[in-house]
Amino acid sequence: xxxxxxxxxxxxxxxxxxxxxxxxxxxxxxxxxxxxxxxxxxxxxxxxxxxxxxxxxxxxxxxxxxxxxxxxxxxxxxxxxxxxxxxxxxxxxxxxxxxxxxxxxxxxxxxxxxxxxxxxxxxxx
Numbered sequence: 001x002x003x004x005x006x007x008x009x010x011x012x013x014x015x016x017x018x019x020x021x022x023x024x025x026x027x028x029x030x031x032x033x034x035x036x037x038x039x040x041x042x043x044x045x046x047x048x049x050x051x052x053x054x055x056x057x058x059x060x061x062x063x064x065x066x067x068x069x070x071x072x073x074x075x076x077x078x079x080x081x082x083x084x085x086x087x088x089x090x091x092x093x094x095x096x097x098x099x100x101x102x103x104x105x106x107x108x109x110x111x112x113x114x115x116x117x118x119x120x121x122x123x124x125x
Contacts, residue, residue: 013031
């Protein structure tokens with residue numbers, strides 16, 4: 001697909017492209033929108049945890065886990081999964097210990113996606 005993608009990302013992005021009948025523009029649009037929403041999602045997670053809203057935190061963590069997995073962003077998917085596990089096992093306090101790592105992984109993921117989309121072949125979409 002694209003030489004700048006990691007093998008995991010390449011497989012995930014190719015799977016999305018296949019699911020969308022070869023529509024690379026849709027994959028690029030999804031990835032770009034996803035990356036753009038990460039700061040909002042991290043803010044929503046922090047707010048939910050600050051207000052002891054376990055359901056809200058669970059929703060954000062599930063969204064992060066699933067969508068990061070869809071794009072092959074293993075670092076963020078793993079961090080969000082660990083946060084979700086901590087929320088289920090230890091409650092709000094347990095999940096709060098993972099917010100900084102999740103936020104770091106989200107920033108890294110956004111940078112990686114932006115870099116891939118800026119590469120030749122993606123930039124014209």
